[in-house]
Amino acid sequence: MNDTLKEAFGQIRAEQALKETTLSYLQQKTQGYRHAPAASYYRPLLSLAACLILVVCLCLWRAWFTLVSVISIAINPSLELDLNRFDRVISVEGYNEDGQALANSLSIQYLNYQDALEAILNSETVADCLARQELLSIAVVDDDAQRQQALLAGVQSCAAGHGQSHCYAADTTALEDAHHAGLSYGKYQAYLELLALDPDITPQQVQTMTIREIRQLIDDLTDSNPNPQEESSGTSGQGVGPSGQENGQGEGHHYGQEGGHHYGRS
Amino acid sequence: MRSEEEARRAIEQYSDLVRRLCMIHLKNHSDTEDIFQTVFLKYVLSSASFESPEHEKAWFIRVTINACKDLLKSFFRKHTVSLDEVLDQPAPLEDRHREVLEAVLSLPPTYKDVVYLHYYEGYTAPEIGHILGKNVNTIYTLLNRARHMLKETLGGDTGE
Structure with a gap:
């Protein structure tokens, strides 16, 4: 068997054409045996470039999917748009059933926030609410004051001509509190005002109410409340929530046609 | 870098060895051609000095087997072929x-x-x-x- 195997393997030989092809290849690759193939020099550079491209892609990916700002919209559908640093919507979250239904019905992911906002305001659900004179509350949350003001200006320009709207800047801590209570930021601010007047009110009760209904309840309780000091002093003129963030930012609040709330068409 | 004469000598001396190892591992002629080019280019570019002909032969065996294994891992290689082609x-x-x-x-x-x-x-x-x-x-x-x-x-x- 040893001889058989040896004899059989011995039949396999390199073809002359294969040897000649290999010699030609070596001649060409080494430019007549003078230079090593160029590929051996730039291959490490190519690898480095590939690594750099990968790192850049990872950074871009991270930047694209990092939440930077939030636009919180409350009318009756309550929903929030999470924005990246490129002002694109990276996720939409509904904070009540109507909000979830609206979020599911719209294709606004990765749109610019203004386009997304237009789509929401022009949606049948929101348009119906606005037609019923419901109050639209839009809060802009961003840790960077400059970005926040720019976003607020953009939001205000979108909201203009869409009924009674209230656009204002808010802070991250208050937003977290709102999420903890299961409410959008706008509704949470209204809830806090209501809570000051009616300590028995719960976030669950507020969740299904429209902003106008909450406001109406606040007005009713304010009218029947003999001690006006209990009302948050910040709501007067500024319509501010307990965080106090909005004071002094000068963005203005359009709530209230009477008393301390300046609701009105913006 | 080694000279053309050294390359010719190595090809004459080890091409049958490389061819048989290719037959054992590879499925077609174009893969064999790739391995020939890879192995002998590596030899020409190598600055390794061999202590003896046995040492050099062992180097060719090791380099050829490794090159074959690398090629077999490659996604783009041809996967199936008849035995007739292998033993062509x-x-x-x-x-x-x-x-x-x-x-x-x-x-x-x-x-x-x-x-x-x-x-x-x-x-x-x-x-x-x-x-x-x-x-x-x-x-x-x-x-x-x-x-x-x-x-x-x-x-x-x-x-x-």
Whole structure:
């Protein structure tokens, strides 16, 4: 068997054409045996470039999917748009059933926030609410004051001509509190005002109410409340929530046609 | 870099060895051509000095086997081919040789190198272990199992 195997393997030989092809290849690759193939020099550079491209892609990916700002919209559908640093919507979250239904019905992911906002305001659900004179509350949350003001200006320009709207800047801590209570930021601010007047009110009760209904309840309780000091002093003129963030930012609040709330068409 | 003369000598001296290792591992002629180019270019560019012809031969065996394994891992290689193409030779093989080589090619991949290096190149188990970087006992086991498998396929005495 040893001889058989040896004899059989011995039949396999390199073809002359294969040897000649290999010699030609070596001649060409080494430019007549003078230079090593160029590929051996730039291959490490190519690898480095590939690594750099990968790192850049990872950074871009991270930047694209990092939440930077939030636009919180409350009318009756309550929903929030999470924005990246490129002002694109990276996720939409509904904070009540109507909000979830609206979020599911719209294709606004990765749109610019203004386009997304237009789509929401022009949606049948929101348009119906606005037609019923419901109050639209839009809060802009961003840790960077400059970005926040720019976003607020953009939001205000979108909201203009869409009924009674209230656009204002808010802070991250208050937003977290709102999420903890299961409410959008706008509704949470209204809830806090209501809570000051009616300590028995719960976030669950507020969740299904429209902003106008909450406001109406606040007005009713304010009218029947003999001690006006209990009302948050910040709501007067500024319509501010307990965080106090909005004071002094000068963005203005359009709530209230009477008393301390300046609701009105913006 | 080595000279053209050195390259010609190496090709004349080791091309059959490289060709047989390619036959064991690869499925088609274009892959064999790739391996020839890879192995001999590596030799031409290598600055390694060999202590003896045996050392040089062992280098070619190791480099060829590694190049074949790398190629087999490649996503773009051709995956299937008939045995006729694997055993394609300018002069047709006799049936008895073809039968033996087909039996060797049907062995699991880890056995084929060991069988070739032992039965054709005449290396001992410790030498094969040194060339392939494997434990000597593993080589003995592989040889033993390969011998049994070949005996089952081909029949007859497959003793040392």
